[in-house]
Amino acid sequence: MPLRKGTTLEMVRLCCPDNAQASLISENFGLPVLDSDGIRDLHETLIVETANALGEHAMQILNRTGFAGGSNS
Numbered sequence: 001m002p003l004r005k006g007t008t009l010e011m012v013r014l015c016c017p018d019n020a021q022a023s024l025i026s027e028n029f030g031l032p033v034l035d036s037d038g039i040r041d042l043h044e045t046l047i048v049e050t051a052n053a054l055g056e057h058a059m060q061i062l063n064r065t066g067f068a069g070g071s072n073s
Helices: 009-015 019-029 036-065
Strands: none
């Protein structure tokens, strides 16, 4: 089974509206203005901290399953 390409933080950043776009969307739909930059920054921080915390353990799991080039035996 081919592995799909991973999503990068840059790909997510390009898909998320910036503050100007969020303001226009909110205005057009009558929604409250959200702090999209703050939300994006918080998510990036959480992803990085989680990856750092799970780094070694996640690599061990990937090696056991063979997804990181390790052997299954």
